[in-house]
Amino acid sequence: MPSPPDLDTSLTYCTYCPKLCRHTCPVSNAEAKETLTPRDKMATMRLLRRAEVPQTVEQSEPLYGCTGCGACTDFCLHKVEPGQALLRGRAEAERDGRGHPALRDLAARFTAKSTEAARRARAGVSQDKRPTEAQIAFFPGCDAPELAPTMLSLCDRIGAEYVSLADGEHGCGGYPLFAAGQFDAFRLHAERMSRQLAGFARVVVNCPACVWAMRTQYREFGVPLAPAVEHTSEFLEGFVERLPIERRRAAAFYQDPCYLGRWLGVYDAPRRLAKKAVDDVREFSRARNEAECTGGGGLLPTTMPDTAHAIAEHRLTEVRQAKVSTVVTSCPTCKRQLDRDDVHAVDLIELLDEATRK
Amino acid sequence: MMPGRVSTTVPDRIAYARDLWPRGLITLSGGNPAPHQPDAVVWPVSTEEVQDIVRAAARTATPIVPFGAGSGVCGGTLPIKGGIVVDLKRMRAVVEVDAVAGAATVEAGIIGEHLEHELNRRGFTLGHFPSSIMCSTFGGWLAARSAGQFSTRYGKIEDMVRRVSFVDGRGELHSVDASGTPDITQWIVGSEGTLGIITRATVTVRPSPERQLYRGWSFPRVASGCEAIRRLLQRNLRPACVRLYDELDSFLHRGEKDHDEGVPESSGPEAMLEQYLSMLTPTGKSVIGEWKRRAIALALNRPELVNRVAGAVLPYAQKGCLLIVGFEGDKGLCEAEARAATVELERAGGRDLGEGPGLRWLKHRYAVSFRMQKVFDAGAFVDTMEVATSWDKLLDLYRAVREAVSPLAFIMAHFSHAYVDGCSIYFTFAARGANTADAERKYDAIWKAGLTAVTKAGATISHHHGVGLSKAPFMPEEHGAAMEIYRALKNVLDPSGIMNPGKMGL
Amino acid sequence: MSEQTGDGGQAGAGGGGGDGNEAPFWADRLVHAVGAAHVMSENGRALVRPGAPAELVDVMRIAGEVGAAVGIGLGAHNAGGIDVDLSRMCNVLYLDETSLTVTVQCGITVEALEHALGERSLTLGAALPPWSRTRTLGALLAAPRASEASPRTGRFLQSCIGVQALLPDGTEISTRLAPRKATGPDLMHVVLGGRGTLGILSAATVRVQRRQESRAAAAFKLPTLPAALSTARKLIVVGGRPADLAVSGTGTLWLEVDGPAALVAAEVALAERIAREHGGEPVPQTPPPRIKARPHERAVPLETVDSAVLASSLVGDSVRVIAWHPAGACVVDSARAPEPPPADAPALVAALKRRLDPNGRLVAWPGAV
Known part of the structure; x- marks a missing residue:
């Protein structure tokens, strides 16, 4: 994968971009707000750095509307990484005393x-x-x-x-x-x-x-x-062929954690393992590098708890439509985001533990 | 009313103060990020809320600007008179997909890509693929009469409409049917928020194509390429897509490192922007040769000269015009159409370049939009002028616009969105100003020269980008006395004049 | 006389005019405008036959000045006003064989227009029913019927790409010709389908078709009417574009296709495949019996074609489903009398009418004005 452009170039590219990646951004989809599209978050950061907008806590808030899921980067032809750049913006906000109020302590x-x-x-x-x-x-x-x-x-x-x-x-x-x-x-x-x-x-x-x-x-x-x-x-x-499977679940969706998938490139290992313990591993219509975030990254549950919840609810839509009650994931944050009364989110460790117990 | 879904914060007002009108980008590059801020932004979740908002605004004579995703290129969503921006993106349900009747009922605020994805999951396609599909909404498409890249097969958005629901400027809800007499849907589609807010619509959808066949062809001249397209369509063939690049556009498509003959590196005008980019950033990765780079540098400063040289020399200097033709749909029909098209295109003097260019176009067809960024930041600007006319006037239109714009900007074109009775021409032009004010002046002069030529040639000033603010001054000339009908509609549906005021030349 | 709305019905309120058997006092002015041979006046009303747009403009101006209502296609119903008959305005103004469009005055009948086009191996393309052939182009566009549609061209008025018309105040408009536009509402759709109340169509530009390389017809017998309807609907939904398509009340489906030979064969094969999926068999193609008199028609959206057809109680030989197009079809029943014209204009049309024609100058929408 090509490396992202330097920060200044990235900010400029985004500022003049027609928001081409906006449809991938879980935060701007949940909030339906231009201010929170990757383009506008990056443009805001650029305007803050150029002092073309007020240097306030309020003006810095959009920088925190990002889970760092990297879906936008995956779509970007320039491979700009708002999920990383915005953290630099948060650091600048911290430095200037306009950091997010919810993160003060x-x-x-x-x-x-x-x-x-x-x-x-x-x-x-x-x-x-x-x-x-x-x-x-x-x-x-x-x-x-x-x-x-x-x-x-x-x-x-x-x-x-x-x-x-x-x-x-x-x-x-x-x-x-x-x-x-x-x-x-x-x-x-x-x-x-x-x-x-x-x-x-x-x-x-x-x-x-x-x-x-x-x-x-x-x-x-x-x-x-x-x-x-x-x-x-x-x-x-490494143990996938040696798992002493005793019981299997009937059906479960597999949720790609953003950092495991898009950032670390691990897509197949958790699937191979899950398939040992589940008869029917279902794929979301957007899976692997296109997988949607569950809203838990980037401290979003702290800075924008309602939005984080809405993102997870959106992700659960397909599970509920399919009348499946289990989602397997390999990330404690995703598990916490997706676990509900009607849909049980299971960590891969728990799934394999359950499947291999005598 | 609407707790948590009304905002008057500075960041939100700045974010809603721009769209993708290139003139706004010139202003932005000059350090003025938000000249037209709304007083408030609201996010209704239901038709009833939309009605409440409009009624409240009508009582207080507050302007309302309906807003989808802000990807318009004509300033149509700029709140130039302040007021309330009504962002519809929280009304985004795919209400129903009727598989038997091939129809989908959808709320206005859904992002295009999300809609297509939801339809695909159910085995259908809308067949509407504007290059803005990732960053525009269904409602926005309807409001501005959007066209997708496959409009030749599936039609423009107004051709797909079966029913439209909208809230007028008094807050009243209407639901109108395309089979009605008269067809009131056609009053509302294209009204760009001046008559009301579209809240949902029912449109025709098609089963996802079983087969896609895309090929490239080469024609010696624009004229012979256009003639070939016309013959295809008039022989009852319906390609999903036909795109003919003029000599210069084809020429710039052709990177030296391209092994396939006449194959676009990417698609459409982005090729030119790619060249621009590589010129403006000498360190950037580039596929173009030094001499081409110099030609383009010259083009920026002496457009007339280069346009003339290019026009005179290129047809002889290189290998003609590239035509992309694609068929899709039911396997049997698609294959039969492609076979018939091959016969027809050969008869019309085309040379088959094989599947490569077609598939390449298909793969890279959205790449265009990624190429703009650096152009603006470097003080230059680029814009597109999409006009249309009947086949008999098409080449006259092509020449007239080139002649009018050539002294002012570097200009190239491709022919896309072809119909039985005519075709659109998509001009791309670029220039550079000495400073922001100079760039704005040049920008306005180019549009004035271009659209005046269009009107004089008897063509329409917009095929699918709409009017908004940028083409508003040209509306009286476009419609003549029929503007009286538009004003009457405005008066009936929006008596207090609050709906997107200052737009469309009303 | 030429019929524009074709629907008859009662007239609305007339304007000024005389009493008894007298010619109206303003008849002379009409004679001056269009010539004595083209004005008939009696009982306080007049029938005029303008021969050119300028004469139509004069008639409208006179009507405005004397306060007479103008009706188009109303026949004897416009008491105390002026009936306009456009039958003399029947010239082909411009035949663009490159773009395959024709600009023609709206008083021409479909029959006459087809005849003129036929001389150049052209046709209107839309498979219009025989009972529409005596209608004028103006009637087809201003008062369209459900039966005037085909799979390829959609509703006939979708073949129209531009109009020249007079607004109620006499303003002449001419919409810009282009295959598609994005310059605001499509303003011609105020006059198209407006039944002459929002403006009078004087000329229109419509798409035409050239005779295709090959042509084929096929017929399939389906086990039931619902199966035949489903076959037709599926064919439309998957993208079949026959030139004509009809389903009989007894479950036979006919279609005609044209175009390049390869495409024609593929279209017939597609229809056969879908028919077989629904339990159908090919049968020898004989043209469906011609419906001579104008039947009862009803537009049905594609969504509810089956329920709408089956709901008509006497489904049998007299019922046929024709004019299939991407959004719907038309159920015709030759055993029933033609449907009455719509009683009222939609509320929005009425509101626009009040705005464009505050004095009620144009009176063609029966019962609405």
């Missing part, structure tokens, strides 16, 4: 959530699964620490007893800080994680956004990370 909340997640993950796992160094360790992420014991017992069943918990003070890779444009805090956290994970050779991370942040952005911020980082689905794919 984010750093503190982040630390609390990250350490709580680590504590919960540890609590569910026996002492012998918590070494400080190992070949392969599992890092569940801050949205679903409860998956730690599930994953480790699944690993036991498929002959990967050697996988242990990536134990430590923090349970999050830091994507939320990055998405908030709080780059200094993100760098500090990356350094912390770099130390925390130094003893492992490979870390299997279940949050696609953090896989992406740890793989690509730590380096961008000059922070080395010793272990190789991979996503749960990439790791489990």
Whole structure:
């Protein structure tokens, strides 16, 4: 894939573009508002930088109407990345004191959530699964620490007893800080994680956004990370022919997480795994690189909670039309976004755990 | 009323202060992002809310500008008198697809690509593929008489309409049927928000094509290419698409690195913009040779000279005009039509270039719109003039517009949207001003010269972009005394004059 | 006399005029305008036959000055006013064989126009029913009937690409000719279908067709009427464009196709495939029996073709579904009397009428003015 143009060029391209990617943007589709089309968000950022509009909190708000899903980039002939550029815009807003009001105490909340997640993950796992160094360790992420014991017992069943918990003070890779444009805090956290994970050779991370942040952005911020980082689905794919399947679900849709799919290019591994545990894996009419976001990225649930909910509801339309009650995904954020009373969202780990239990 | 769906914030007012009128982009590049801001933006979710908004506005004589996705290129949605922008994109339901009767009832605010996607899921197509399909709405298409790239087969949007519902300038809801006497749908379609707000419509849809056959052909001259198209259509063939690029347009299509003869790198006028781009950014990736680059640099500054040279030399210097012809639909019909077309095009002097150019066009046909950006930022501008006339006047029209515009801008054309009785010509022109004011002056002068020539040639000033603000001054000449009918319609449907005021030459 | 609306009905209010058997006092002025041979006046009303647009303009001006109502195609019904008969305005003004359009004065009958076109191997193309052949072009365009449509050309008035007309105040308009436009509402659609109340059509430009390379006809017998209707509808929906298509009340489907030989064969094959899908069989093609007198007609949208046809209680030999086009068809019943003209103009038409013709000058919409 060609690399995106530099930031100034990207902003200019977008400013003069006829909003060609707007139909892919989950936020502007949900809000139906020109201000939130990728073109206008980028144009706003450019106008702010050129001081051609008021430098206010209100004027900066559109920069936060983005989940970072990358659907717009996939469609763009120039491969402009609003999902990345706007985070730079958020950083500039933070710097100038016009950041989003809902993110003001984010750093503190982040630390609390990250350490709580680590504590919960540890609590569910026996002492012998918590070494400080190992070949392969599992890092569940801050949205679903409860998956730690599930994953480790699944690993036991498929002959990967050697996988242990990536134990430590923090349970999050830091994507939320990055998405908030709080780059200094993100760098500090990356350094912390770099130390925390130094003893492992490979870390299997279940949050696609953090896989992406740890793989690509730590380096961008000059922070080395010793272990190789991979996503749960990439790791489990190695066992796909050896899964001791005991039971299968009848039908389920598969939801491509944006960071796993568009940003990391992993489409087939989770599907191959899901097909082992589900008779009929349904595809959304927009799937793989065209998959629609579920609204959970980019801190949208914090900055625009109603919009985030509306995006997820839209994504569920096809599931409900098809009268299917399960969506399999491989992202704790997508799971949280899509889980309803009538539609059950299941993480790939849970699905495989259930399918392989005697 | 409508909690959370009314806004008066600065960012929203700025975002709704522009559309894609290239003159606005010139202004924008001059550092003035939002000269025409609305006082408020509202997002109704139902017809009743639309009625409430219009009634309230009528009581207070507040202007209303109906808004789809703002992709118009004529300033039609600019709130030049302030007031309320009514954004319809939250009214976006595909209400019903009647598979048996081939009809879909759809709310106005749905984005075109979303509509086509929903129809495709059900095994149907609207057959309407404007290059703005990603960034325009169904309601916008109806309001401005949009044409898709396959209009030759499926018709323009006004040809597909079976029923239209709209709220007039008094807040009254009407639902009119195309089989009515008179056909009131045709009063509303094309009214660009001056008579009311279209809220939903029922249109003809077709089963998704079983087969698509696209080929490229080469013709020695524009005239012989046009003649071939005319003969195809008058022999009862209905290609989905026919596009004939004139000598210069074909020439610029042809990158040196292209192996297929006469194959467009991309489609339509974007080819020229591609050349522009590579010239304006010497470091940019470019497929053009240095001499071509120099020719285009010259073109920007001395358009007349280059147009004349190009007109005189090109027909001899290179390999003629490229024609793309595509058929689609039922497998048997499509294949039979393609066979018959081959016979006809060979008889008309065409040379078959094979499937390559056709498929390439099909693949890249939306690429045009990605090419504009840098042109504007560099102080230059580009715009398109889509006019139409009957076959007997077509080449006269082509020459008249070229002659009128050549002294002012670099101009090229392709012929698309062909019908049994005539065809449209899509001119692309580009020029550069010394500064913003100069660019605006030049821009206005080009349009005036071009459209005056069009009217004089007996053709229509717009085939599918509409009128809006930019062509409003030319409406009296276009319609003559019949403007009285338009004014009467306005008076009946919008007695307080609040609907999109200042547009369409009313 | 020439009929423009063809619907007769009662006249609206007349303007000034004399009483008893006298010619109206303004008859002389009409004689001056169009010549004595073309004015008949009695009982306070007049019948005039203008021979040119300028004469029509004069008639309209005189009517305005004396306050007489003008009716077109009303026959004897326009009491106290002026009946205009356009039968002398029947010239072909311009035949554009390149664009395949003809500009012709609206007093010409379909028969005469087809005759003129036939000399150049041209035809109107739309498969018009035989009972429309004596109508004038003006009548077809101003008071269209459901039966005047075909799969290829749609409703006949969709063949019209431009008009010359007089508005009620005498203003002459001439719409710009182009295959398609995007310059606001299509203003000619105020006069087309306006039944002469919003303006008088003096000339129109309509599309014509050249005789095609080959032509074929086919017929299929379907097991039931609904199966035949579904076959016809499916053919239309998938994009078949026969020149003519009809379904009989007993379930026979006829079609005619023309064009290049390859296309003609493919169109017939497509029809056969769809007919077989519905349980049909090809049968020897004999032209459907000609309906001589004007039958009862009813427009039905494609959505409800089956229910609309089956709802007509006496489905049998007298019923036929013709004039199929992309949005609908027409049910004709030769056993029933022609339907009466519509009683009222739609509210929007009436409102526009008040605006364009505040004095009620044009009176052709029966019962509406």
